Amino acid sequence: MPLIYPWGNDNPFNDYSSFLKNKFHRRVQKLSLNVGFTCPNRDGTKGRGGCTFCNNDSFNPDYCEPHFSITEQLNKGIEKFNERYPDQYYLAYFQAYTNTYGPLSYLKSLYEEALLHPKIRGLVIGTRPDCLPDSLIDWLSKLQSRYYIVVELGIESTNEDTLIKVNRGHTFAETCDAIFRLNKAGIPVGSHLILGLPGETEQMMLQHAERLSTLPLDYLKIHQLQYIKGSALGYQYLKNPEMFHVFDMDEYVELVIAFLERLNPNIVIERLASQAPFNLLIAPKWALKNYQMTELIKKRMKQRNTWQGKLLGVCTAENPAK
Incomplete structure (x- = not known):
């Protein structure tokens, strides 16, 4: 008889799709949105150029174009899934760049437009830990009583030196503060972490798991560092590839398993790997889709x-454990 873990199935990690199905009692999917935000480390507030690993084109679906309205983007996204999953619900995922970086009145208008769509049951708002004013957290906390609201933070690393190297423009201390403030307000917290950032050893990457396990995180996405065309790190890699480490597939699998063994089992795992579009990806090229990994x-x-x-x-x- 297979072992049933505390998260209710025999999967050896606490997976996101099962969590959502249990919560909503039907299939639920995130729909990405791009509404034309920028970031404080792009517009000069904290820096220029953005994170060295970032090219947003590498993870935005083709229907995510800011010249389309939110409703148009949602309709286009739903159309892609409607034939196969006509009865599923959706979470509007404000994904591209920093989606809390603007006046509160403007942010409210965007979020409320998404929530007016009949197929939308909540929001997932991707942002940075240094762009979460108390006024916004208070408003989202009130909204939580009617919808499912998640704030997803780009953590990327728990190492302060690494955050400086990749031009994040915020500290891990700010990340911890944001997580605790969101948790206190009753807002579920998602998070994003990259394994393999320049200068990080295996021991440092496993310490990420131990540090994150002490925080009130609800969800975690992890993926391998990808060298992407159009990013500063991609340019540096093409110029001097011998100066950078690229995971081979087995090495990454072993690292992820060791990471998960050290991670709080209450944290729901949303993603374990990522695959940028072929035309943008420089390395690593594993020829495996995310679900296969x-x-x-x-x-x-x-x-x-x-x-x-x-x-x-x-x-x-x-x-x-129970």
Whole structure:
């Protein structure tokens, strides 16, 4: 008989799709939106050029164009899934750049337009930890009583030196402060972390898991560092590839398993890998789709009888935590 873990299934990590299905009692999918925001490390407020690893074109679907209205983008996104999943609900995902970077009145108008769509059941708002004024958190907290509202923070690294190297323009201390403020307001917190940023050793990357496990995080996306055309890091890699490390597939799988073993099992895992469009991706090129990488990690964890949080002593195969 397969082991059923505290998250309710035999998956060796606490996966996002199962969480959403249990919460909404039907299939729910995020729909990305691009409404033309920028970032404080792009417009000169904190810096120029943005994060060295970033090219937003590498993860924006083709229907996400800021010249389309929010409603038009949602309709185009739903149309792509409607034939296969006509009854599913959606979360409007404000994804591109910093989606809390503007006057509160303007932000409210954007979020409210998305929530007026009959298929939308909530918002996922991607932002930076240094762009969350108390007035916005208070308003989102009130909105939470009627909709499912998640704020997704770009953490990227828990190492202060790394954050400086990649031109994030904020500190990990600011990240922790934002997470605690959102949690206190009753707003679920998602997060994003990149494994393999320049200068980080395996030990440093595993420390990310240990540090994040102490915070009231609800969701986590992790993925490998990708060298992308149009990003500063991609340019540097093309110029001097010998100065950078590129994960091979097995190396990354082993790292992710070790990471998950050290991660609080209450944190829901939304993503374990990413794949930029072929025309933009420089390296690594694994020729695996995201779901194939996820299945490979899952299979290897089951073979080893290991699971998320195993090394924290939170649950065991014989006596999983409740």
